[in-house]
Amino acid sequence: MATEYSDHVESADKQPRTARGLKTKRKLLDAAALEFGEKGFHEASITGITQRAGTALGSFYTYFDSKDELFSALVKDMSARVKSHAASAMTKWQDALEREKLALESFMNFAREHKEIYRIIDEAEFVDPDSYRAHYEATAARILERLKEGAKLGDLRNDLEEAHAWAIMGMNVFLGLRYGIWSEEKSSAEIADIAKDILARGISAK
Amino acid sequence: MATEYSDHVESADKQPRTARGLKTKRKLLDAAALEFGEKGFHEASITGITQRAGTALGSFYTYFDSKDELFSALVKDMSARVKSHAASAMTKWQDALEREKLALESFMNFAREHKEIYRIIDEAEFVDPDSYRAHYEATAARILERLKEGAKLGDLRNDLEEAHAWAIMGMNVFLGLRYGIWSEEKSSAEIADIAKDILARGISAK
Structure with a gap:
């Protein structure tokens, strides 16, 4: 490129x-x-x-130097802004599940205000694959760090690993696409509560 | 287009x-x-x-008629093949959570054999946005249908709705990307078990 x-x-x-x-x-x-x-x-x-x-x-x-360089800088910039937007919504004193809820709610609010974010990150898969991968790897690593902290505090199970972080990131990205970008029929908080509830107790009737 | x-x-x-x-x-x-x-x-x-x-x-x-038309036909074809690949792995007699596990495992195996699927579906966001949206809407609708069936059978909670289906789809897409396309360090079954476990009981320590 x-x-x-x-x-x-x-x-x-x-x-x-x-x-x-x-x-x-x-x-x-x-x-x-x-x-x-x-x-x-x-x-x-x-x-x-x-x-x-x-x-x-x-x-x-x-x-x-070039349009390519600006695009890469933009992907890194958006990635950093999503991160700091979420960080500003969380404090260490919250329960780990409440923190995950706030991370998603904050991400959805950011996406609603910056609807171009999906298109830009998604196009990075083709224009700048390294930045695309770096964005998701860094996001998953942040989630995993929070899960480990939550386990240490006794909020979360202590057998959580990288795959759990990727599962949560995937939930967040698709809920953000559906309810942040494609339609705003439900509030970010309402959607984030549903995700929190899945993480809290799953979807089983038992 | x-x-x-x-x-x-x-x-x-x-x-x-x-x-x-x-x-x-x-x-x-x-x-x-x-x-x-x-x-x-x-x-x-x-x-x-x-x-x-x-x-x-x-x-x-x-x-x-054109490269555009072939691309659209290909997105629909891949969407249909993922669907039938998953359907062939499931039976009505399985527990609803086991069915979700098999749906993900089957999707991951399909993605491993057809690694181009992510790039093609993802590029549809830019080349043929209607097919892109139709693919995810149809996939989420299928998941939601399974969740409703599972609730009817008493396996799943009966307050599950569209957002739960999108959350599960997002989990599956990102686990497939990380452990199906980018690396195969873990088996599809192992990853699908982790996802099933999240759906069965969440990640809380309580």
Whole structure:
């Protein structure tokens, strides 16, 4: 994906050095989210992005070498924002199942406000497979860490492993798609309660 | 996506009328799965597909109007094959949780044998969004039907609804990606047992 002269890693000299620079880079990332979300990677253009951002074309190249590099930076940025959005909803004092509920509720609210997130992460499977995989591996690792903490505190069973984290992540991603992106007929809290209830006692009648 | 002269629906006169025709169409679908899976929709070519299928270019146009139409037919075909693969693993006499286990195990085995399925279904989000949505809606509807049957038989709680089906589907899709496509370090049965156990009793210590 990366061109001959870009190595897909943001070079140190491309990092903003001033508050104004940071703001411009943020504007470019936000504009890129809209442009990629609306048009998809292939149809999106650098000029489309700078126009949305209201910045000069030169500013783009101050921070990014190529459309590919911007896309990768955007996937990492979205991944980091989902993470911090969820983190801000949780505290260490909550019961482990309540934390999982809040993580999903927070993710669904984020997805409702940033509906382009699914399209961008999903397109990364094709445009930047390493970032796609890194996003899900990091998310699953965070969930697993919470499950281990919950087991230590006595809230959760102590035989939980990576597959449990992937199962929870899958539940969250599909509930977010169905009830966050495709329709908002139910509140995020209502859906997150259903997921919490599955984790609390399963679906068996016994 | 559909061109001016194709309406994205297979026209009746393009259906094979002979066993030989059916076999040719099957060959084209199997070749398309490999070509789209390997190259992605945009890079895939009709000649690449007919070469893999070992058929003449003319055969392609006997059954499909365009690459778009073949792609849509392939998504529907894969969706139907996943369905019948799972159905063949289940009987009405199994406990409802055991049926969910077998559905996941069967899906994972199918995905291991047809690793291109994720890439093709996932690319449908961009190439043929209607088929993408139809695939997941149909899958969730099937799961929900099983949950309702399970409730009727007394195996499952009788307050299960659509969101439970989407949660289970999400679990299955992500467990299939992680342990069916990315690595086969654990058996499908082992992973399906973990999912069944979540559905049986949740992950709480209490």
